[in-house]
Amino acid sequence: MCRLALKTATDPFSPYSILEAMEAMQEGFDGSGLGLLLRGIDFSDYNYSKKRPILSGIAHTEAALHRLNAFMEEKGFELKYDHEFETDLSEIEAREDRYRYLTRVYSLPGAWDGFDQEEVEKHLMLTRLALRRDGEDHGNDLTVFSFWPDVAMIKEVGWPLAVGKALGLDDDRIQARVVMAQGRQNTNWGINLYACHPFFIQGVATMTNGENTAFIPIKDWLTGMNYPGYIGYQSDSEVFAHILHYCLKQLKLPLEAYKHVITPLKTEELERHPQGDFLVGLRNATRRLIIDGPNCVIGSLPDETCLLVMDHKKLRPGTIGGKPGEWAMASEMCGVEAMIPDRDRSLDFQPMRENTVVVPPDRKEYKIWSQFDPFPFPLAA
Amino acid sequence: MVSIRSISVSPGSLIPADLPWIVQHREDRCTLCGRCTAVCPTQAIHLAYRRQRMPKLAIGGGLGNEYRTFMGIRQRTDVEHKCIGCGMCAMVCPNEAIAPEPNPNDNRLRFLSNQKGDAWKRGGRRNVRETNLDRLVFTRISMLTDPALDAGRHEFELNTILGRIVPPEEFLRRKANNEWIPPVREIFPFIIGSMSFGALSPNMWLGLLQGVAYCNEVLGIPVVMATGEGGCPPWVLKSPFLKYIILQIASGYFGWDEIIRAIPERQCDPCAIEIKYGQGAKPGDGGLLMWYKVSKLIARLRGVPEGVDLPSPPVHQTLYSIEESVMKMIQTLSMAWDFKVPVYPKISGSISAKAVLNNLVRNPYASALLIDGIDGGTGAAYNVSMDAMGHPIASNLRECYLDLVAQGKQNEVPLFAAGGVGKNGNVTQNGMALIMLGASGVHIGKYVMQAAAGCLGSEKNRCNVCNLGICPKGITSQNPKLYRRLDPDDVAQRVVDVFMAIRTEMKKIMAPLGRSQSLPIGMSDAVGIADADAAERLQIRYVC
Structure with missing residues (x-):
C-alpha cells in the first residue's frame, strides 16, 4: 500500500527531509519506488522566475535528450536553467536505463505572447503530451512527468530514501514550499514510471493510497470526453487528479465541489441540505465520477493550496497536523509526527468522511469543510 | 368372444409417450376423489371405466373367462387436451397417487401442434435453459x-x-x-x-x-x-x-x-x-x-x-x-x-x-x-x-x-x-x-x-x-x-x-x-x- 506525505511551509525546505520522515511509515513500503512533487521551488544556484515552466522527466538515452532539445528549440522554448543532479547511479536500480534526470527551466516561446492564461495552460499541457508521445513512440526513451511553472517532479524505482540520496536531494540545492511524496511504485499493476503517484495535470496534483475500485467506469467516462490530458491511466489512481482537474478547470467549480463529486451525500442527506436540489443534480450529472475507495487523496493546487479527502467509508484515513506556517498531511499519524515533530498536537486531526481539509496558501490554519455545510457557489443558492 | 376393432389411427393420433408430459397414475393409491380431474387446466385427465378379462381355466365345460370392471385416471392424447406438466393434479391429490413426468423420448406433439391450420401459440418463455x-x-x-x-x-x-x-x-x-x-x-x-x-x-x-x-x-x-x-x-x-x-x-x-x-x-x-x-x-x-x-x-x-x-x-x-x-x-x-x-x-x-x-x-x-x-x-x-x-x-x-x-x-x-x-x-x-x-x-x-x-x-x-x-x-x-x-x-x-x-x-x-x-x-x-x-x-x- 502506498504511504503518502505532504508538507507545506511558508519557508522552503529540502525534499530530502520529507524522505527521511517517510521512513517512519516504512512498514508500508516494498522498496518499489518514489514519487515526488515540488512546488514553490527555490534553486540555490539559480534565481528562478515563477512564470517560467519547468520540465520534469527522464531522458533514458542520449538520443532522446537530443530529440527533446530539438523539439523544444523548434517550438521556440529557450532553455534557461538545467538542474544538474549530483547523481550516484550505482544506487539506482534501473541505472542502465537512465541517461539524464531532467529538471529544466524554459522561457515561453515568443509566439505565445498574445496568449491568455487559459491558452498558455493549454499549450503547456499539449507540449508535455507531445513529448510524452514522442518518448512512447521511441521505445519509452523519454519520460515527461510535468511541464508547468513552479512544479518539479521526480519518479524513480527503488527505496525512497535511497533514491533521494542517489539523486543528491540531500544537498539542499533544490528546496520547495510544498513537497508531495509517495513511497511506492504501483505494484498492484506492472511497474511503469507514469503509474507512480503523484499525478499531475495543468498544475493540479494528487496522490492516493488504496485501490480505486470504480476505476474502469470512471476511466471510460473521462476518456470519452476526448480531452487531450485525460490519458494514461497506467494507475487506477490517476483519475483522482483528473477528476479534481475536471471540477476546477473544466466545470470551474470551487474546490469544495470535489468531495461532492467523488463521494456525494446520500439522497436522504441531500434532502435536508440547504442546496440539496443543486447537489442532487450535480451528483446525477457527475455520477460516473463517484469513487468507491478505499482511498485517501492528498493534493495540491497551483496557488499552493493543499487538500486532503477520503473515501466515504473512511477505510483509508488521512491525518493532518502542524502549526501556523507549517502543516503536514500523511496517510499515517507517524508520518505527520516525523515531518513536524514540534507541532501543536492539539491541532492534529483525522477528518471524517464528509470533510475536506484545506490548507490555504497563507498556511495560517487549516480549514475543515463539511459536505453538510452550505455549498459556496452562487448557482447553488 | 371379444371382437377385434379396426385400428383407429389418423395422422394426428398420439399416445402418451408422444407427449412432452406423461401422467403417472397409481391406481393402488387413488381414492377416486376426482380432485385432479377437476383442477386440471387442460382436462388432460379423465376418470375412465375399464374392463379387464380374467382368464380362467374351466375344467368340465362352462364359460372360461370372467371380467372385472375397474375405474382409473387416464390421460387424453389429443393435442387440445395434452398434459402441460403443470402438476396441479399432484398438488391437489391427497394420496400422492398422480403426477406428470417429463417425457425423455421424442416429442412428437411438436409436429402436430398446428391443428386446424393455426400455428402454435402459447405463453411463457423460450424453453432454453442455457444462458x-x-x-x-x-x-x-x-x-x-x-x-x-x-x-x-x-x-x-x-x-x-x-x-x-x-x-x-x-x-x-x-x-x-x-x-x-x-x-x-x-x-x-x-x-x-x-x-x-x-x-x-x-x-x-x-x-x-x-x-x-x-x-x-x-x-x-x-x-x-x-x-x-x-x-x-x-x-x-x-x-x-x-x-x-x-x-x-x-x-x-x-x-x-x-x-x-x-x-x-x-x-x-x-x-x-x-x-x-x-x-x-x-x-x-x-x-x-x-x-x-x-x-x-x-x-x-x-x-x-x-x-x-x-x-x-x-x-x-x-x-x-x-x-x-x-x-x-x-x-x-x-x-x-x-x-x-x-x-x-x-x-x-x-x-x-x-x-x-x-x-x-x-x-x-x-x-x-x-x-x-x-x-x-x-x-x-x-x-x-x-x-x-x-x-x-x-x-x-x-x-x-x-x-x-x-x-x-x-x-x-x-x-x-x-x-x-x-x-x-x-x-x-x-x-x-x-x-x-x-x-x-x-x-x-x-x-x-x-x-x-x-x-x-x-x-x-x-x-x-x-x-x-x-x-x-x-x-x-x-x-x-x-x-x-x-x-x-x-x-x-x-x-x-x-x-x-x-x-x-x-x-x-x-x-x-x-x-x-x-x-x-x-x-x-x-x-x-x-x-x-x-x-x-x-x-x-x-x-x-
Missing part, C-alpha cells in the same frame, strides 16, 4: 488488497437513475439560466417488467402493487413496476401509488383513454412512461391478448367488446421511421406530463438496437432505452416468434453501452436490460452481471411471477398456457374461479421477500468488489466468463 448470463462470474475480489467492505454492516448505495442526465457542463449552464432539467427518478435497479393488467389477473396485479408499495414505504427499497400495454385500473391512476408505476403505451394504445381521463385527477406523476416498440419474446409482433382473457373488466379498461382477440399492431401508427416516431411520441408524451415524467422506449433486442440508441442520444427528451432480449417472456405469442426471433441480451446491451462509451455519453441515456434475467433463479447474479456490462438496471417479469406468485412455468415447457386464461395458479387468468386461488396478500409478501433477498445479494456481490458508493454500472473489469469467444465479444476477461 450466458449464468456463466458470468465476478472475478475482481478487491478485499485481498484492501480493507473489505462488510455486506452486513456497511451502507450501500444500490439505487439507479432512470431519466436523461445532461452533461455536467450543460447542467451548470441550464441551472445558471434556470432552464429545464430533464426529470430523473432514483429507483431500485431491479424493476418489475411490463406485464399488462389484461395478461395478469386482478389479484396478481393487486398483490404486486401491494408488495411494491410496502418495499417503498416501509423498507425504503424504491421498487417500481411497469404496467405493460393495457392501461391501469382507474383507482391506481388516482392514487398516490402511481409514482411506483411505469405506464406503458404500446401500439394498440389500449387503456390510454382511461389514463388520459385520469390525468387531471392524479395525486402524483407516474414513475415513467414506457413506449413499447418491441418485445424480446416476440420481436415484430405487437401485444396479444387472446379472447379467453378479455373479460368484462378488461374490456372496459381497454375500451373494447368482451371476448375478442386483441392483437396490437406490430408497430405504432406513427412509425414511418424510428427517427420521427421517437421524436413524435417521446415529445408528445413528455408534453402530456408537463416534461416532468421520464419517457423512454422499449425495443426488442436486435442488431439494429444501436441505430435506435444513437437516435435517442440526439433526442433531448429521451430518458432511457430498454432493450428486451430473446429470453424475455410473454403472455401470448406464436411459438416460432418466441423460440427463434430476437437477440440475446448480453452482447446487445454491451454493444450499445460501448457505443455510448465511445461517444462519452454513457451517463446520459441509461440503458436498461431485460430478457431472461433470473430465468434459472439466479436473478441477482444475472442482473448484476448485466449492470457491470453497462446496464443501469434490469427488468424482471418471469422471475417475479415464479418467485412471487408461484408460476409453474419452466424452461422445460412446463405449463406455459398464460395465453389461454387457464392459468392454474390464477396468475394470468381473468376467470374469478381461477384467480381467487391467488391471495394478493401472499403475493405481496413474496414480492417483499424477493426484493429483500435481492438487496442482500447485491451487497454480497458488491462488497467483495469493493463497491458500495454507487451501482457498479459498466464495471466490466469485475466480470469474467469461461468462454473465450463470449469474452472477446463482451470485451471482458476470459477466465478458466
